[in-house]
Amino acid sequence: MAKDKDIIGGCLSGSRRDQELLYRRYSPKLYAVCLQYAGNTEEARDVLQEGFIKIFENLSRFSHEGSFEGWMRRIIVNTALERYRNRYYLNRVDDIDEVTEPEAAPDTDDFAGLEAYDLLNMIMELPPKYRMVFNLYAIEGYSHKEIGEMLGISEGTSKSNLSRAREILQKKVMILTGVTRRMVNV
């Protein structure tokens, strides 16, 4: 199997075949990311297309120092954020400073039977503002301050949205798995 570095070199030298190879290799993973953020397949499709155009446009800037997949993932996430900002900026909710804690979280062992697709569907069903914050905080590992800057909201709102997202997800998980016991590990 061709190495990423060789494929990147081929892409930079204009090879359409290498561009397609790169796309075929990474689009399934990145499309899953798009679905996480977009919430529906049509939007995810557009994010993937736009994201890959940006990846190709900026490929020469990749320094080969970090993870290539991570680099592409960041571009996809940023593309999704950009679209979200453009779409939801005017309809954004007022800042909420109170943080409501989720009731409790089940143990991870209780989710052993959950399929990745189930998890994805749960995230996709979240309202956009909760979905974005949950993805950025829980999956990508950004802080509330960073999320606030990225989404144009306050830290408090970010915390509040995360809390609400967790709450919704926990309920969905419990319904799906039949887990009802309360856990102390919050």
Add this chain to the structure above:
Amino acid sequence: MFEREPNIDIVFRNGLKNLEVLPPADVWDSIPPMPLRHSRLRVISGIAAGVAAMVSLTLLATWYVRNNNSPVLLSEVTTLDSDAGDLMLDIAKAMPVSRPAEAKIINLISTATPSGNDGQIPVPPTVSETTELVASADIPATDDVPDRPARLFTDEINVVAAGRFDEATKNLKPSVSDLTGVKAAQRFLVGASLSPAMGFSRSGENARLAELINSEKTRPAYTTGVSVAYKISDRLSIQSGIGLSSIGQTISDVAVYAGLSNHYAVKSSYLYSVETASGLILAGNTDLYLTDSKDRVGTLIQGNMADPSKYNLTRVGSDIQQVFRYLELPVMLRYKLIDRKVGLNLSGGLAYGVLVDNSAYTGQGSELIRVGHTEGVSSFNISSQVGLGMEYNISRKVIFNLEPVFRYYVTPLSEISGSLYKPYSVGFSSGFFFKF
């Protein structure tokens, strides 16, 4: 104290970590070929290289001038013909003049020359203290007529020493005082030239590139422009100017049909692309249907929706002409190997080019149809050039130059094939130059 991460986060993070979902099949088709952009670093380095080349040549010329400065004053005679006694010296504007190997010193006006001082020229009577002012002159051997008073033209004499003649020591003492009313020397040349050439290219080790090059023919290239040269010395001159250079390829065996737009409405800025050694031709003319048998043509159209037989399309071409034109700023050094009426020059230098035209056509003669442009062609390039040319002095003012020229592109012509694609050309440069 660290905040413990809720399990729900970990569950989702781990659960989605390796999730893969196949995207819809048509997403790839809607991603256009990678747009190649000129990296800022490359543009800056190109400009820097051009500036560095010019600075280097300037410094070289300055160094040459300074290191060849004679201890005696040097100048040029401006007038000496049938009106004897009109000799005037431009000592105030004295410039270093290297003595041609074949030049010899003679007496221009023997009766006025102090005895025992062959080769010294009296200055005109209009200048004060004329009896003390003398000069030695280099006379080009080609115009020396034995046993007869030399009839010399203004631009054919170089004075290599001038000053006051010291009766006591018989030595020439350099002096710049007292001399006025002098004409300027002819150090500048301005001219126009045309250089048709044949281009070649080699592919390095890249098999696909070799395959592409083999399916392409180099179009006749040419460079034309105006130039100005400055004579640093008798033999050495520095030349610059502005020119237009045209190069390109013919992409063979690509069938081009017209009439597609009547049947196929498009939103894209192009429908077809053609892979070439110089880059990817994007057919912005969406009325054209392109096809070939060498796997070079790509399309955004699915299946055989644009089948020419199905839509009765008209064939308008069987190849594509790529044309690239560069506006060039050359900086050349020219050295006279033989300095006679028919001379021989050695020239070399760099030309910095900026892409001003990037087009692809099909068809013949006046029936040319624009196909689109080539993605990936460098916007800037630097080419080196050497030539060995004949120079014929038609008159005192006019020179005809004919020079075989070899040109090699220092920077890649194509960003796509990078350093693997090395075009070069061999041509004949011919032009007329006027001295003033």
